[in-house]
Amino acid sequence: MPATVAEAIEAATARYVDKNPRSKPLFEKAKASLPGGNTRTLLYAAPFPIIIRKGEGHKLIDEDGNVYQDFVGEMSAGLFGHSHPRLQEAIISAVKNVGLSLGATNPYEQRYAELICSRFDIDRIRFTNSGTEANLHCLAAARRYTGRHKIMVFRGGYHGSVLSFPSDASPNNVDLGDWVIVQYNDPDGVKKAFSENKDIAAVIVEAIQGHGVIPATVEFLKTIRDETTKAGAIFIIDEVVTSRLSPGGLRKLLGIEPDLITLGKYLGGGMPFGAFGGRADIMSVYDPSVPGSLTHNGTFQNNTVMLNAGYVGMSEVYTADAVELLNNRGEHMRRKLAEVFKGTKFCVTGRGSLMCVHATNTGMQPSQMTCWDDIAAVDALDLRKLFWLDLLDAGFWVQPRGSIALNLQTPEEAIREFIDATARFCDKYRALVALPNAS
Ligand SMILES: Cc1ncc(COP(=O)(O)O)c(C=O)c1O
Numbered sequence: 001m002p003a004t005v006a007e008a009i010e011a012a013t014a015r016y017v018d019k020n021p022r023s024k025p026l027f028e029k030a031k032a033s034l035p036g037g038n039t040r041t042l043l044y045a046a047p048f049p050i051i052i053r054k055g056e057g058h059k060l061i062d063e064d065g066n067v068y069q070d071f072v073g074e075m076s077a078g079l080f081g082h083s084h085p086r087l088q089e090a091i092i093s094a095v096k097n098v099g100l101s102l103g104a105t106n107p108y109e110q111r112y113a114e115l116i117c118s119r120f121d122i123d124r125i126r127f128t129n130s131g132t133e134a135n136l137h138c139l140a141a142a143r144r145y146t147g148r149h150k151i152m153v154f155r156g157g158y159h160g161s162v163l164s165f166p167s168d169a170s171p172n173n174v175d176l177g178d179w180v181i182v183q184y185n186d187p188d189g190v191k192k193a194f195s196e197n198k199d200i201a202a203v204i205v206e207a208i209q210g211h212g213v214i215p216a217t218v219e220f221l222k223t224i225r226d227e228t229t230k231a232g233a234i235f236i237i238d239e240v241v242t243s244r245l246s247p248g249g250l251r252k253l254l255g256i257e258p259d260l261i262t263l264g265k266y267l268g269g270g271m272p273f274g275a276f277g278g279r280a281d282i283m284s285v286y287d288p289s290v291p292g293s294l295t296h297n298g299t300f301q302n303n304t305v306m307l308n309a310g311y312v313g314m315s316e317v318y319t320a321d322a323v324e325l326l327n328n329r330g331e332h333m334r335r336k337l338a339e340v341f342k343g344t345k346f347c348v349t350g351r352g353s354l355m356c357v358h359a360t361n362t363g364m365q366p367s368q369m370t371c372w373d374d375i376a377a378v379d380a381l382d383l384r385k386l387f388w389l390d391l392l393d394a395g396f397w398v399q400p401r402g403s404i405a406l407n408l409q410t411p412e413e414a415i416r417e418f419i420d421a422t423a424r425f426c427d428k429y430r431a432l433v434a435l436p437n438a439s
Contacts, residue, residue, distance in 0.1 A: 081409025132160025
């Protein structure tokens with residue numbers, strides 16, 4: 001048994017390299033045409049990423065034939081699992097019977113817009129190609145509507161590739177000068193920022209911060225609601241990930257009413273997707289029949305495949321019953337993982353089918369994790385890496401940063417196996433992961 005975490009990681013990395021002889025040269029080849037062999041930063045992994053050949057049901061198969069049970073769920077976009085039969089039909093039917101790239105208004109945009117408006121209880125919606133775009137256009141709407149420019153955001157927040165506010169990585173942002181950055185889950189910080197800035201156009205917030213999967217408190221969100229109302233600013237909840245947590249989204253579960261919401265990920269039925277919507281008076285800034293309205297173009301935002309796959313996914317597959325089942329499964333899984341982690345440096349945060357496994361040097365508990373900076377101070381990066389390598393070796397597709405998004409095709413048995421594998425990991429490395437005073 002390795003005496004240190006570094007030795008354990010070295011041995012686990014050697015196994016990783018041994019098991020993936022085909023991924024390494026493919027990655028080396030990719031470096032000739034992609035910077036660092038990568039086109040999506042989050043998926044980079046040292047010494048090289050495992051190259052996945054295909055997905056089937058709830059499983060992934062890599063270029064070396066290794067099979068994994070998928071617990072990443074494409075960061076929520078993979079909610080339907082891989083190649084869901086009903087979505088396959090919808091996609092093939094759209095390609096065959098409707099056609100691609102019509103360059104015209106089609107009936108599917110109205111049909112899907114109506115479904116989303118009724119499901120998420122919003123007046124109006126516009127589609128985009130990604131969650132990033134949804135947030136950018138949503139902020140543009142808030143600026144136009146209020147005639148103001150500043151946007152309040154939160155440390156650790158992620159609203160897209162060019163719209164993130166991490167404390168531990170360098171963001172690639174546009175227009176940095178106009179942000180008012182406040183600590184997440186800090187109601188007093190929100191009040192103070194409003195008292196110091198009279199010209200805030202909007203506040204945008206994740207009701208569960210994706211970086212660490214840290215739930216917002218109701219008090220925090222209520223404070224944002226109250227302060228935005230007083231200041232005449234627009235309150236936006238980024239539900240790109242969290243809308244899956246109840247039939248009407250997380251805000252409905254929490255009883256918070258923002259002015260606008262943004263959506264993304266799974267709602268495209270596996271196709272690229274984004275949308276933003278809410279109050280009709282605010283969304284009317286995009287009404288093209290009104291002279292001087294904002295333009296919002298995007299070649300693929302009414303593409304027929306996404307509109308059909310998304311519609312079928314939401315009307316036939318991710319029904320209210322399916323939402324309940326999936327999220328109850330997640331609650332059960334998180335409770336079981338918490339039992340397994342007792343007395344160790346690991347814990348798990350989250351809600352419903354979204355969660356994140358953490359490792360800290362102090363054994364910090366979820367109730368103490370109110371923002372990413374709480375965790376960053378004690379983050380045990382090396383233990384997180386060991387967990388990732390060990391679970392991969394045991395046949396579970398997980399992320400180095402620990403976040404998990406369950407998919408609909410994952411059977412209960414796979415969840416039991418994941419919990420057992422986690423228990424084996426804790427037993428195997430007990431001397432390295434146990435808290436000093438744990439019995
Ligand atoms: C909360 C949140 N907002 C927005 C986005 C951006 O979505 P996309 O990757 O589709 O641009 C993400 C993506 O992970 C997200 O987690």
